[in-house]
Structure formats: C-alpha cells, structure tokens
Amino acid sequence: MSVPRSRLRASDLTGLAFHGVRAHPMRAVLSGLGIAIGIAAMIAVIGISTSSQALVQQKLAEIGTNMLTITAGKDYLGHETKLSPDALARIRHLDGVEEASWTSDVDTHVYRNPYVAAGATGGLVVRAAEERLPDAVGATLAQGSWFTIATRGLDTVVLGSTTAEKLGITEVGMQVWLGERLFTVVGILDPVLLAPELNTSAIVSPERATAVLGFDGIPTTIYERSEDADVLRIRDRLPQTVNPASPGDVKVSRPSDALAAKNTVDQVFTGLLVGVGSIALLVGGIGVANTMVITVLERRQEIGLRRSLGATRPHIRAQFLAEAILLAFLGGLAGALIGVAATAVVAVANGWPLAVPLLIPVGGLIATIAVGAIAGVLPAVRASHTPPTAALSA
Amino acid sequence: MTTVLELHDVTRSYGSPPTQALRGVDLRVDEGEFVAIVGPSGSGKSTLLNLIGTLDRATSGEVLITGERVDDLSDARLSALRAHTIGFVFQQFHLSEGQSTVDNVGSGLLYTGMSRGLRRERAREALISVGLGHRLDHKPKQLSGGERQRVAIARAIVRRPALLLADEPTGSLDSASGETVVQLLRELNGNGTTIVLITHDRDLAERLPRRVAIRDGLIVSDSGDPAIAGQTKSGVAA
Numbered sequence: 061m062s063v064p065r066s067r068l069r070a071s072d073l074t075g076l077a078f079h080g081v082r083a084h085p086m087r088a089v090l091s092g093l094g095i096a097i098g099i100a101a102m103i104a105v106i107g108i109s110t111s112s113q114a115l116v117q118q119k120l121a122e123i124g125t126n127m128l129t130i131t132a133g134k135d136y137l138g139h140e141t142k143l144s145p146d147a148l149a150r151i152r153h154l155d156g157v158e159e160a161s162w163t164s165d166v167d168t169h170v171y172r173n174p175y176v177a178a179g180a181t182g183g184l185v186v187r188a189a190e191e192r193l194p195d196a197v198g199a200t201l202a203q204g205s206w207f208t209i210a211t212r213g214l215d216t217v218v219l220g221s222t223t224a225e226k227l228g229i230t231e232v233g234m235q236v237w238l239g240e241r242l243f244t245v246v247g248i249l250d251p252v253l254l255a256p257e258l259n260t261s262a263i264v265s266p267e268r269a270t271a272v273l274g275f276d277g278i279p280t281t282i283y284e285r286s287e288d289a290d291v292l293r294i295r296d297r298l299p300q301t302v303n304p305a306s307p308g309d310v311k312v313s314r315p316s317d318a319l320a321a322k323n324t325v326d327q328v329f330t331g332l333l334v335g336v337g338s339i340a341l342l343v344g345g346i347g348v349a350n351t352m353v354i355t356v357l358e359r360r361q362e363i364g365l366r367r368s369l370g371a372t373r374p375h376i377r378a379q380f381l382a383e384a385i386l387l388a389f390l391g392g393l394a395g396a397l398i399g400v401a402a403t404a405v406v407a408v409a410n411g412w413p414l415a416v417p418l419l420i421p422v423g424g425l426i427a428t429i430a431v432g433a434i435a436g437v438l439p440a441v442r443a444s445h446t447p448p449t450a451a452l453s454a
Numbered sequence: 455m456t457t458v459l460e461l462h463d464v465t466r467s468y469g470s471p472p473t474q475a476l477r478g479v480d481l482r483v484d485e486g487e488f489v490a491i492v493g494p495s496g497s498g499k500s501t502l503l504n505l506i507g508t509l510d511r512a513t514s515g516e517v518l519i520t521g522e523r524v525d526d527l528s529d530a531r532l533s534a535l536r537a538h539t540i541g542f543v544f545q546q547f548h549l550s551e552g553q554s555t556v557d558n559v560g561s562g563l564l565y566t567g568m569s570r571g572l573r574r575e576r577a578r579e580a581l582i583s584v585g586l587g588h589r590l591d592h593k594p595k596q597l598s599g600g601e602r603q604r605v606a607i608a609r610a611i612v613r614r615p616a617l618l619l620a621d622e623p624t625g626s627l628d629s630a631s632g633e634t635v636v637q638l639l640r641e642l643n644g645n646g647t648t649i650v651l652i653t654h655d656r657d658l659a660e661r662l663p664r665r666v667a668i669r670d671g672l673i674v675s676d677s678g679d680p681a682i683a684g685q686t687k688s689g690v691a692a
C-alpha cells in the first residue's frame with residue numbers, strides 16, 4: 061500500500077498565518093508594538109538626520125563650496141595677527157579669483173545702550189568690512205541694506221543675525237551703542253553659513269571705523285571665491301601670494317569642509333540612536349517570541365487536530381514560524397509607516413526637504429522578518445513536538 | 455471482505471514506574487463494520503482509539519491499518535496515512551470559530567495538498583451529505599451542538615477515509631441532537647464507511663451491530679469478532 065505524502069500548499073500556509081494572527085487581534089497589536097516602536101524609532105532617527113543633512117547639502121549647493129578663508133595665523137599669545145594691507149589687491153590679481161573681500165577686528169565693543177556694563181559684550185565683535193563682503197561670503201540681508209555711498213561715511217552699522225537677536229534689534233533704524241557713540245542700524249544679515257563669525261559681528265564701514273574708532277585699515281581675514289575647479293589650485297598659491305616672506309604663517313581654510321565634518325559628527329550620533337533602535341527591535345522580538353510561546357500552549361488542541369488531519373511535524377513548525385514572521389512583519393510595517401510619518405512631520409515643521417533613503421524602511425522590514433523568524437523558532441519547534449493525542453485530551 | 459484494522463497483543467504503558475492502560479488487546483475490524491467500544495471510565499478506550507488512529511504508538515504488539523504495519527512507520531508516513539486514510543470525530547468538535555462551515559470542512563483536506571477551490575467544492579458535497587447544505591456559510595457559533603458535530607463529521611469524511619474513528623461523538627450533545635448524529639453515522643456506515651466509535655451510551659451501543667467491551671485495559675467481550683465469528687468471550691456484556 062502506498063499512501064501519498066502529506067502536503068501543505070504555500071498559499072495555505074500563508075492563509076494559516078493570517079488566520080492565526082487574526083484570531084487574537086489585540087494580542088497581535090500588543091506583541092507587534094515593540095517591533096513597531098523599534099522600527100519607527102530607527103526610521104525617524106535616520107530620516108530626520110538625513111532630512112536635516114539634505115537641507116545643509118541643499119544650502120551648500122546653493123552657496124557653493126568654492127569659498128576660501130585666509131587669516132594671518134595667530135601669534136604666540138593666540139591673538140590673530142594682521143595681514144599685509146595690500147594682500148587683498150594681490151589675491152584679486154591671482155588667476156581664477158572671482159570675488160574677494162576682507163574683514164578686520166576693531167578694538168571696541170557694541171552694546172544695546174550706554175547703560176550696559178562695559179564687560180557685558182555678549183561675545184559680540186565689532187568688525188570693519190570691505191564693501192564687497194556680501195558677494196564674497198554669500199551673505200544676504202534679512203532687512204535693510206549693505207553700506208551705500210550715502211551711509212558709508214555716517215555712524216551706521218550692519219548687524220549679524222545673532223548680534224541683532226542679542227541686542228534686541230528687530231528692525232533697521234534702531235540704534236546701538238558702539239565705541240562710545242550711537243550707531244544707527246541700516247541692515248541685518250541672514251545667518252551666514254560659510255562665515256558664521258559674521259553672525260556675531262557688528263559690521264561698520266572701514267571709512268567710518270578709521271574716522272571714529274581708531275581702525276588701522278589692516279585686514280584680519282580675507283574671503284576669496286573662485287570657480288569650483290580652481291579652488292585647489294588657488295588654495296595652494298594663496299600663502300605665497302599673501303605673505304611671500306613667510307608663507308607658512310598664513311592660514312587658508314575651506315569652511316564648507318567644516319560643514320561636511322559636522323555631518324560626520326551627526327552620523328556618529330545617528331549610529332548611536334540606530335543602536336538604541338536595534339535594542340528596541342530585539343526587545344520587540346522577545347515580545348513576539350513570548351506571545352508565540354503562549355499561543356502554542358493555548359493551541360495544543362488545534363495542533364492535535366491538525367496532526368489528526370494529517371499535518372506533519374514540519375507543517376506545524378512552518379505554520380507557527382510563519383505566524384511569528386507575519387506578526388513581526390506587521391509590526392515592522394506599522395513602524396515603518398509611523399517612522400516615515402514622524403520624519404515628515406519634523407521635516408515639514410522645520411522646513412526641511414523630506415529625505416528617507418528607501419533602503420532604510422526596506423532594510424527595516426527585512427530585519428523584522430529576520431527577527432520574527434528567530435523569535436518564532438523555539439515556539440515553532442515546541443509546537444511541532446505537541447503530541448497528536450492532544451486533540452483528544454480535553 | 456478486506457480487513458481494515460488489526461491489533462495483535464497490543465499494550466500501552468504510561469509513565470514510570472509504568473502503568474498499563476492497555477494490557478494485550480487483540481482486535482480485528484473488517485471493511486464496512488460499525489463497532490462500538492464500551493467500558494467504564496479509565497478502562498483504556500481513548501488510549502485504544504489513539505493507537506488505532508496512529509495518533510499514538512503501542513508500547514508492544516502490532517497495529518495494522520489496511521494491512522500495513524504502522525508501528526515502525528516514520529512520523530511523516532503516519533501523518534500521510536492520517537491525511538488520506540483515517541477520519542476523526544471528537545467529543546468537543548474542535549471547529550475553528552473564525553471560519554465558515556465550508557472552510558472548516560475543507561480543512562479536512564488541507565494536508566492533502568488539494569487546491570482551495572477543490573477543497574471547498576468537496577466540502578460543499580460533504581456538508582450536503584450530512585444534511586447541512588443550507589448552512590454552508592455559517593460560522594460554528596451560529597450552529598446548534600448537533601449541527602456542529604455534523605460539520606465535524608463532514609470534515610472527517612470529506613477525504614473519504616477507509617476508517618472513521620469517533621470518541622464519544624454524542625458525549626456533549628442532548629439526546630435529540632445525539633440521535634441525529636447517530637443516524638448520520640449509521641447512514642455513512644450503510645454507504646460503506648467503516649466506523650469505530652467509543653460511547654458511554656448503553657442504548658446507543660445496543661443498537662449497533664458490534665460491541666467491544668473493555669475493562670482495565672483488556673477486551674472482556676466482543677459481540678461480533680469476525681475472527682472468532684459466533685464465539686462469545688466470557689465476561690461482562692456491554
């Protein structure tokens with residue numbers, strides 16, 4: 061006598077898994093919750109960080125990475141030394157230079173009004189700036205305007221964004237106390253990404269600074285811009301150009317590199333949070349395993365019945381494994397949706413572009429399948445060892 | 455007549471030190487028979503039915519189903535045998551609450567690898583044959599106890615088993631519903647299905663063609679052993 065083997069179709073196995081999960085919806089939701097939270101946290105963390113980076117990238121693309129900053133270096137006391145007065149002219153003559161300008165620290169301070177204590181400078185710096193500075197550093201004005209022929213010779217000042225905020229200046233026309241004189245605010249800058257030191261500056265014209273603030277007319281920092289392709293070549297030639305006598309003292313930096321470096325720091329932080337998400341996923345997996353163990357104990361009679369209907373041990377194992385995987389997968393799916401939604405909310409609130417690399421939710425779902433499979437192994441094996449007679453014993 | 459079932463000196467012990475639930479049982483059931491197994495609680499009836507149904511293995515002795523010895527078969531081969539040859543009916547029905555009667559009955563064919571469409575078609579036929587053609591899409595909860603047991607019977611016979619086994623199928627039914635179930639089983643037997651049934655119900659057993667009485671793990675009487683036709687063993691009548 062030859063009896064054909066027991067067989068279970070793949071489609072029926074899937075049906076059994078869905079049926080098992082649907083039999084206890086509340087339990088499915090609760091046991092999938094851990095995994096959902098883990099996946100949601102991971103996707104939100106990565107999504108939010110990539111979205112904010114996308115903003116930086118977008119800005120960098122806008123303002124360019126072709127700006128170089130030249131300083132004279134520091135003396136043995138750590139003070140910035142001065143560049144030679146004709147350095148700017150020499151740089152402008154360099155082949156490929158499109159835009160160049162300078163700023164210089166002025167030895168005085170700025171206050172909201174004359175009654176503020178002299179020591180309370182708030183870290184704000186008074187700088188004189190050459191007229192082409194906004195073009196060189198890519199600065200834009202939030203309010204008012206840059207110095208004009210008319211305002212250059214008067215007691216006027218342009219404030220960096222942080223300076224305006226700290227001094228409580230909300231609109232042009234208001235006055236600040238600078239170098240023992242009242243200066244009228246004619247412009248307020250937007251935050252300058254590539255020259256953040258300008259954000260904490262109060263900028264005056266060199267003419268006025270020389271006239272009333274004792275400024276010596278020598279630049280501290282030069283900002284230079286060129287075609288992207290020329291950046292490296294110019295960078296190499298700058299020290300020689302600026303200080304032929306002692307090129308080693310000249311410091312040339314590329315601020316966009318610093319921004320990129322900041323992103324790397326973010327990635328370390330992201331890695332940490334992803335680690336936390338993985339732990340949540342692991343805990344979620346334990347939750348699924350726990351639920352499955354209980355399910356198997358509760359369903360001894362069903363298992364016995366299936367064995368009496370001809371299910372083999374591998375069929376029973378497959379059924380409970382599929383159920384565990386489905387449970388984890390549904391949790392992961394919910395988590396992915398929540399994670400993307402959370403990222404979208406944060407991105408919209410901050411005005412960032414929404415950027416979730418597709419790899420992350422897809423990878424997350426694959427991870428949940430793996431977690432479900434691992435979580436389901438032990439309960440599934442236990443289920444398959446339930447004796448067939450369990451159907452008869454009440 | 456072909457022999458559907460043969461037991462030779464079968465014992466089954468539990469635990470250690472071993473206590474014997476069956477202590478040397480010989481039984482032969484031919485095709486088309488309807489056998490009632492009767493006996494007091496704890497006498498070993500369910501143990502015997504589990505062995506016949508290959509849900510359990512004998513400690514010693516031989517069990518033959520449709521001529522083949524099953525004692526040494528692998529778990530996979532036994533599962534295959536159950537999937538195709540043996541049908542079970544349980545006292546507690548064991549129906550799936552979330553599924554319609556058609557799908558419950560169709561699950562009797564789940565492990566034969568048959569397609570869902572074909573399973574449902576066969577299930578419909580089986581339900582019609584147990585008189586539930588008007589209850590195809592009902593859920594078990596919407597059915598009476600007797601109807602539920604008839605669904606369970608349909609699930610057991612949907613794969614046309616050579617042997618139908620029932621452990622107290624009327625045990626949790628009132629007498630009227632129980633009677634419809636018994637009538638159904640008699641009908642199935644009339645159409646050629648071999649049935650072995652455990653019952654506590656004396657009246658029911660009396661009406662069946664053959665009664666095997668069991669006590670303390672031994673067969674104490676058999677009203678119609680085909681092997682010893684005409685002879686009656688000494689002991690208590692069922």
Ligand SMILES: Nc1ncnc2c1ncn2[C@@H]1O[C@H](COP(=O)(O)OP(=O)(O)OP(=O)(O)O)[C@@H](O)[C@H]1O
Pocket residue numbers: 468469474475493494495496497498499500501502
């Ligand atoms: N899994 C088991 N482990 C240990 N002992 C068992 C097991 N199953 C049955 N027994 C014992 O075997 C004996 C026979 O049990 P069985 O269930 O076959 O009796 P039964 O005739 O079906 O009784 P009932 O009419 O109450 O259903 C009993 O003494 C019982 O305690």
Ligand SMILES: [Mg+2]
Pocket residue numbers: 499500501
């Ligand atoms: Mg019993």
